[in-house]
Amino acid sequence: MSDLETSYISASDEQARLAEMIERRNQRQLRIRLAVGAGFIAVGAAVAGGIASGLTQHDNVAVAMPFVPEAQAVVNNIDNVLVDIGEVAFPLALTTIGGVKLASCRSARIASIDKLSSQEMSDDGDRHKGTVKKAMTYAFAGGFPFVATMGSMLGAITTGVGDEVTNGPSRPVVAISQYAPGDAWIVQSKDALPMVDQYLSLPLVSRIEAQANKVGVRATPVDLNLSNFDYQGENRTDLVFGIDMPASSPAAWRPSEGCKSIPLIMDEAANVKNGSEVEIDGINGEVVGQTKDMSAINRIGIIADRQAVKACLEKSADTPDDMVILDTDVATGNQILAAANTDGETATVITKQHYLSNSADFWRSNVKPITNFLALVSGGLALVAMSGTMLQRMLRNRSEWAAKFASKVTDNQMRATELTRAAKDGVVASVGGVALATGVMPIFNALEPGLLAGVGFREAAVGAAVGTVGSIGGAAIRLVRPRKTINVVEHTR
Amino acid sequence: MWSSPNYYNSKHASAAALYDVSKSFTGKLEPALNQVSFTVPEGQITLMTGQSGSGKSTALRILANIEEPDSGRAELFGEDFLSLSNRERRELFAGRVGIGFQAPKLDPGFSVLENLSGLAESLNYRPTAARLAHVAMHVGLGDKLFQDAATLSGGEQQKLALGRLLVSEPKLVLLDEPTSAIDPRGKHSLYESLRYFNECEGVSVLMISHDEQAGNYADKIIILEAGRIASNP
Structure with a gap:
């Protein structure tokens, strides 16, 4: 084999090896x-x-x-x-x-x-x-x-x-069910939402409770109060849910004790421990319990006895309520309201979902x-x-x-x-x-x-x-x- | 393989040709080309030379369809491509004409192998492994296939630039001073590669060069002077 042939074969082998590699x-x-x-x-x-x-x-x-x-x-x-x-x-x-x-x-x-x-x-x-x-x-x-x-x-x-x-802002409204169950909400107008005050007079609320009691429906009046509280020198905004507390509850308020230290259930988002002293709009309060999901943006949810809210925070036992939550359907709620509203006050029954939608629409807008x-x-x-x-x-x-x-x-x-x-x-x-x-x-x-x-x-x-x-x-x-x-x-x- | 190689079915005397082509550039008194005519014979290496500013690159770029002449006719494989639409020109040129520049236009972030196959793939031609190995071997880059193109020497980059043109089996290669920045050994090696593909695969070549060595590899030499043909045997 000549050198040229050897070289050619060698080159072909190399090319084949390359091709195989490629x-x-x-x-x-x-x-x-x-x-x-x-x-x-x-x-x-x-x-x-x-x-x-x-x-x-x-x-x-x-x-x-x-x-x-x-x-x-x-x-x-x-x-x-x-x-x-x-x-x-x-x-x-x-x-x-x-x-x-x-x-x-x-x-x-x-x-x-x-x-x-x-x-x-x-x-x-x-x-x-x-x-x-x-x-x-x-x-x-x-x-x-x-x-x-x-x-x-x-x-x-x-x-x-x-x-x-x-x-x-709807989160506390959803969470309120743990204290005030029910889907039929009696409010002043169908546009009700937490940021707009509602007025239901105390006589009407009492008659609604009586009517509801007659037909075996649980009725929970709620008094909302937008306020500020101070804790360790820091001021925060809050939303107080005034709800009637059973006498056995640590959050029950006794009028005889006055407004020196009203019991409060505080949302854990506030990071304020039980036993702590806070001040709401100048009124002293003591944290006696913790709750959750009652806070919205920059508004700490607080549960207090409804009577304490009226007497201490709102300075009058006769202030109107914001709503009455009935643990029944809207139709029954309407019947209860119709029977109770003898003075023809402005009031209506909406669903909880309606109230939530009003709140969402407000913030969305x-x-x-x-x-x-x-x-x-x-x-x-x-x-x-x-x-x-x-x-x-x-x-x-x-x-x-x-x-x-x-x-x-x-x-x-x-x-x-x-x-x-x-x-x-x-x-x-x-x-x-x-x-x-x-x-x-x-x-x-x-x-x-x-x-x-x-x-x-x-x-x-x-x-x-x-x-x-x-x-x-x-x-x-x-x-x-x-x-x-x-x-x-x-x-x- | 290419789908419509009808341009090659008949034998042409020239792979490319310019007839009475003139070209002027804005701001320049003298035309870059003045009634220039020449042919690039099929299957041959044609060297175009002349002083700087003599119009060599302009002539090549008109043949490469990069520049448009002011007047005259330009043919590729017997077709007057100046009368064709852009689409028809693309079909005529794509893959059949390789265009190389003074600075090797590579994809430096990619490997030698990816550079070899990349341009052809962009033109929808998938080279076989055997073809890639064949070209890599004959441009002298068989041992650098997986190296990044950016790490090659100037001469190797110019060889790679030539290789990526040849992968798609073109009929004509147009090269604008491919050896201006490489050493004598590199030039020799590049000319040998060109000669190989010219002889073995029938690739026609039009190459611009000032290099005296280049003349040894050319079948025909065209000399341009001040935008006119000085010698066109």
């Missing part, structure tokens, strides 16, 4: 793509399924805003729109990424989209990738989209706070627009910031893209690549942002007594909407006319 690598990457792609599709389907079941559980979320004009209604509805967007955008982004990975096994063009969207072409500064970075590159876009993640976190937090602001607007602003900022990020990326990679355009790679190929990258960033931002929001939210709760904001389905959906749509939308803005940034003539010189 093929093995291709097969390995194919398997990873299939597994990761199928994983994304499965997670996307599971998220979509979870959303579908979540929707059936949440389909009674009220969207009606009877108190507010049209413009305010639009703002009030922003969170619901963002929730809807998040419910669709996040699983869609997941399945798109999965779909791209699976399709890349069949299409060279899509394989190119998957690869180029996983790492910046000009990113030559990170040659020693750790395991996490490698995994992030295989599954997502390698890097961590900081701005979109912060946007997603802010979206989730503002929605969580907004939800708490809307629904938090007054505070929700602000938090909704903040959620929208965080989304807008994410959009603008991601658009800027996209522009920077285009500038960094314009030489690489220009060379590809010169080789007749299409604009749409570039758009698809960058939008896939944005979808990957959006998913990471959504998951990261919502996780951060979940971690940060307790800090808000620690800063504000009675605040119980958290991250749930709605908050996660808004976070996902901000993260995903902010990321994809921000990229899309720059991709309308990519040749404005990438000039083939200029950038191939």
Whole structure:
């Protein structure tokens, strides 16, 4: 065999060895793509399924805003729109990424989209990738989209706070059942809510109790009192629920003892221990028990004997009550009221749910627009910031893209690549942002007594909407006319 | 493989050609090209040379469909592509014409192998492992397949830039001063690679170079001077 033949065979062997190595690598990457792609599709389907079941559980979320004009209604509805967007955008982004990975096994063009969207072409500064970075590159876009993640976190937090602001004040109303059970509430008007005083005269309340007693229905008069209390030099706002206490209760007030130290049951959110002395609107009180779920934002729930509330806090034993809660249905409640209201006072029977809705509507109208607007602003900022990020990326990679355009790679190929990258960033931002929001939210709760904001389905959906749509939308803005940034003539010189 | 290689069914005398092409740039008194005509014969290496500013790059970029001439005709595989729509031009060029620049336009964050396959994949051509190994071997990067492109030397990067053009089995390669920034040994190696693909795969080449060595590998040499053809054998 001649030297030339030996050399040729040796070169062929080397080429075959290389080809085998490349093929093995291709097969390995194919398997990873299939597994990761199928994983994304499965997670996307599971998220979509979870959303579908979540929707059936949440389909009674009220969207009606009877108190507010049209413009305010639009703002009030922003969170619901963002929730809807998040419910669709996040699983869609997941399945798109999965779909791209699976399709890349069949299409060279899509394989190119998957690869180029996983790492910046000009990113030559990170040659020693750790395991996490490698995994992030295989599954997502390698890097961590900081701005979109912060946007997603802010979206989730503002929605969580907004939800708490809307629904938090209803918590004590729900919890009052432990002291005053019943679904038929006699109040002055059908628009009754905790923040609006109601007037039921004491004679009417007495007749209602007597009528209820006649038909074997438990009736509990409630006198609400918005006040302030001082404890260890610190002043806080509170909501006192004046309820008749049985004589055996440690919270029962004896008029003979006067207003020197009225017994109080304090919500544990106040962190005031039994035996502590507090002062409510200048009246001394002693904490004799603890309750829970009776506080709302910055309003500590306190239970006191109804007579003590009237005599000590309201300075008159004859002050009217706010409501009488009947442990019966509305129809029976109406019969009791009709029989008792002999003087024709203004009074009506509503359900507990109606009262809760009034409260939620009030807060939704007054505070929700602000938090909704903040959620929208965080989304807008994410959009603008991601658009800027996209522009920077285009500038960094314009030489690489220009060379590809010169080789007749299409604009749409570039758009698809960058939008896939944005979808990957959006998913990471959504998951990261919502996780951060979940971690940060307790800090808000620690800063504000009675605040119980958290991250749930709605908050996660808004976070996902901000993260995903902010990321994809921000990229899309720059991709309308990519040749404005990438000039083939200029950038191939 | 490419789906519609109808452009090659008939044998053309030239892979590419310019006829009476003129081109001026705003702010410059003299035209960059003035009634320039030449052909790039099929299956040959054509070297285009001349002083800086003689219009070499402009001529190549018109053939590469990067610049539009003010007048004249430009042909690729016998087709007057200036009369075609953008879509038709894309179909004519994509994958069949490789365009290389003075600075190697790589994806430096990716490996040599990913760079080799990446451009072809972007054009919807999936190279086989055998093809990738073949090209890698013959541009002298067989032992650096999994290395990041950014870690290669200037000469190796230029070879990789050539390799990624050749993976999709183009019929014509247009190279704008590919050896201007590499050492003599690197130049020699690059010319050898070009010669290999020219002889073994019939790739036509139009290369701009000031390098004297390049002439040894050329079948035809065109010389431009001040936007006109000075020599076109």
